[in-house]
Amino acid sequence: MSYYFLEILNEEIPADFVNVGIDYLGSAFENLFKENRIPFEKIVADGTPRRLFVLVSGLADHQPDQEExxxxxxxxxxxxxxxxxxxxxxxxxxxxxxxxxxxxxxxxxxxxxxxxxxxxKGRSTREIISENVAKLIQNIPFKKTMRWGDKSFRFARPVKSFISLYDGELLPFDIDGIEASNKTAGHRFMWKDSIKIDSPEDYFNRLKNAFVVPERGVRREMIVSDILNIAGQYEVDVDIDESLLDTVTNLVEYPFAVLGSFSEEFLKLPEEVLITSMKNHQKYFYTKNRKNGKISNYFIGISNTKPVNDNIRKGYERVLRARLKDAAFFFENDKNVPLESRVEELKKVVYQEKLGTSYEKMERFREVSRYLTEVLSLSSEECKLIDRTAYLCKADLMTEMVYEFPELQGVMGREYGRIQGEPQEVYIGIYEHYLPKFSGDKIPETITGAVVSIADKIDTICGCFSIGLIPTGNNDPYALRRNSIGIIQIIRQKSYRIDIDKLVSKSLNLLKSKVNFDLEKVKDQVMEFIKQRYKQVLISEGIASDAVDASIDLFNDLIKIEKLARTLSDAKGKESFNSIAQSYKRINNILKKANHNRSEYNNEILTEEVERKLLDKIDGIKNEFMIRLSKEEYAEGLNTLLQLEPYINEFFDKVMVMVEDTNVRENRLSMLCSLKQLFDKIGNLSMIN
Structure with missing residues (x-):
């Protein structure tokens, strides 16, 4: 068996481009060999910001001969x-x-x-690779590419060279004059000589000697090990954020952890300001004091160059010091200006061209918040706190700190509100109304944060739908999917009894004064959008898809929908339930075929014994069934309904519905229609598979 090895040596590409290139090359070579019926054992794709490589091992030399x-x-x-x-x-x-x-x-x-x-006759593997490798490289789906010099070839950054080896021999190809060879380069700053590669083993060994670790996993382990060693020496704890770890892993070819510090005077800043400055802006790992769990003035940066003196540390500290000095300046200026006075400034900020200013948006969701306080029957004090939160929650957008650090919106509103003496429920609510920010994020704990969050999010969704900004594919610039799931999470975890249909209507009616749109059409679109998100959530939790389909349109109350969907999902294993579901479908089909939708029937015409038995049983269980439903005891209600199963089966076994006698036929159809309406109260059972 043979191997093929490819390396693309380039100038440093952005960290998030590294994974794109690696993932594409691995899958592209796998598809190439599968489509051409070439057996292989393993494909490894990996890389650094300066090189991407692919190693295919256990590779057959030829396609198998084919007979068709x-x-x-x-x-x-x-x-x-x-x-x-x-x-x-x-x-x-x-x-x-x-x-x-x-x-x-x-x-x-x-x-x-x-x-x-x-x-x-099967073609040689060498020939197939030669024909395709250049095309695969050129098709890497970087979100941005460039040309350089006189090249027409586009790549994320200028390409320096290629290695292309098939069983130790050069497999030539070129792209726009860049020819493949068996040579590469080591670390940009710590190794000057070119490196000849005769095999994959050579590649890994010689690059390591040249201060390059090509495998992401190995670099990642080195970074974690160095961070933990430093943390142990200085008795601090480090929050090794996975996202930051992935980023710095893709920023270096050979990692060196560097401990730095900043003046303790900056510890007076809110922790989120310090974390944002270190983590988001400088890609440093922040540390915490082991004694009190608070942010310490030490941080750890990951260098791509071995520190030989204090220059790297000093450089890290100098850059961070400048950023923290700016933050401290903004903080001191901002906190002296009341949030309330900044609200008027929102009138100058366009939220969306057709939807108006941020102030107008605030006015809309503030009104929705008032509506929600009525729905939830909140106290007058809670209503005042929620109204105050809704009024102030966007004010920090006008602060210098948030202008410089947009990630801190809500955080700074909370801090300034606290300093300026707003009630705790208000300043916490200002921060929490942005929650949840992503899937799995925590939801607001306060009633102020929860209500304003729902109101703000539903205004965003309804506003965008009203002007045609509906998500398509991966295009969702206003995060409407995330906002919908956020509303769903809050309602479920807080057990709020909110009619989603009325909530959407309230929001859309407020938008009518600003935007011209078809109210009923947009309302249907928004309702379907939210319900589809809810369906995905319930299915992800193990509820059967058809059980959700049977429940999703029965109520506008998310809590009821979930209870019923779980009941139907759990019941699918029962023979009696499956029998009832089949009978429901049969009744539905009969009524559709007869185009019959009347449910009033004459007892005196229903003279067959099995008809009477079925009617008597319906009368016997109907009251208990309706009481169970009114109490949302859906499992008990369904069990009550399942008592009809043998009577319905006997009815269909012994009674012909579509008889010649018009009065009897119509009366039996009406009885079945009445029975269907009873079942409809527990879900659309025609959806059950």
């Missing part, structure tokens, strides 16, 4: 009366490159046809 049977024209046209091949047959064989000796008559379900075999 091709069926052609009818035998009547392919053979003459004596059974000899006609010109039609010979032309078909020539066109399809068939072996004439294999031509024969075959029987098919459509009759007798001409058949022949085509033999294709």
């Amino acid at each position: 049977e091709i069926v052609g024209p009818p035998a009547s046209a392919a053979f003459d009366a004596e059974g000899n091949l006609t010109n039609v047959a010979m032309n078909f064989a020539k066109a399809k490159q068939l072996d004439v000796a294999t031509l024969k008559k075959v029987s098919t379900p459509k009759g007798e046809y001409l058949s022949g075999k085509r033999f294709t």
Whole structure:
């Protein structure tokens, strides 16, 4: 078995581009070999910001030979009366490159046809790679590419060279004058000589000596180990954020952890300011004091160059010090300006061209918040706190700190509100109304944060739908999917009884004064959008998809939908439930075919014994069934309904519904319609598979 090795050496590409290149190359080579029927054992794709590589091992040298049977024209046209091949047959064989000796008559379900075999000798793997490798490299889906010098070839950053080895031998190709060879370069700053590569083993060993660790996993382990060693020496704890770890892993070829510090005077700043400055802006790992759990004035940066003096540390500290000095300046200026006075400034900020200013948006969701306080029957004090939170929650957008650090919106509103003496429920609510920010994020704990969060998010969703900004594919610039799931999470975890239909109507009615749109059409679109998000959430938690489908349109109360969906999902294992579901479908089909939707029937006409037994049983369980539903005891209600199963089965076994007597037929159809309406209260059982 053979191997193929490819390296693309380039100038440093952005950290998030590294994973894109690695993932694409791995899957692209896998598809290439599978499509060409070339067996292989393993494909490894990996890299650094300066190089991407692929190693395919256990690779067959050739495609297997292929034999195909091709069926052609009818035998009547392919053979003459004596059974000899006609010109039609010979032309078909020539066109399809068939072996004439294999031509024969075959029987098919459509009759007798001409058949022949085509033999294709497997091509060499080297040849197939040579034909495709340049195209695969050029098709890496970087979100941005560039040209350089006189090249027409586009890549994330200028490409320096390629290595292309097949079993230790050069497999030549070139792209726009850049020819493949068996040479590469070591670390940009710590290794000057070119490196000759004779095998994959050479590649990993010689690059490591040249201060390059090509594998992401190994670099990642080195970073974690160095961070933990430093943390142990200085008795601090480090929050090794996975996202930051992935980023710095893709920023270096050989990692060196560097401990730095900043003046303790900056510890007076809110922790989120310190964390944002270190983590988001400088890609440093912040540390915490082991004694009190608070942010310490030490940080750890990851250098791509081995520190030989204090210059790297001093550089890290100098850059961070400048950023923290700016933050401290902004903080001191901002906290002296009341949030309330900044609200008016929102009138100057365009939220969205067609939807108006941020102030207008605030006014809309503030009104929705007031509506929600009525729905939730909150106290007058809670209503005041929620109204205050809604009024102030966007004010920090006008602060210098948030202008410089947009990630801190909500955080700074909370801090300034606290300093300026706002009630705790208000300043916490200002921060929490942005929650949840992502899937799995925590939801607001305060009533102020929860209500304003729902109101703000529903205004965003309804506003965007009203002007046609509906998410398509991956395009969701206003995060409407995330906002919908956020509303769902808050309502479920808080057990709020909110009619989503009325909530959407309230928000859309407020938008009518600003935007011209078809209210009913947009309302239907928004409701369907939210319900589809809710369906995905419930299915991800293990509730059967058809059980969700049967429940999702029955109520506008998310809590009721979930309770019913879980009940139906759990019931699917019961034979009686499956039997009832099939009977429901049968009733539904009969009524549709007869185009019958009347449910009033005459008891006196229903004279068959099984009809009377079914009616008596319905009368016997109906009251208990309705009481169970009113108490949202859906499992108990369903069990009550399932008592009808043997009576319904007997009815269909012994009674003909579609009889000639019009009065009897119509009356039986009405009875079935009445029975269907009873079942409809527990879900659309026609959805159950």
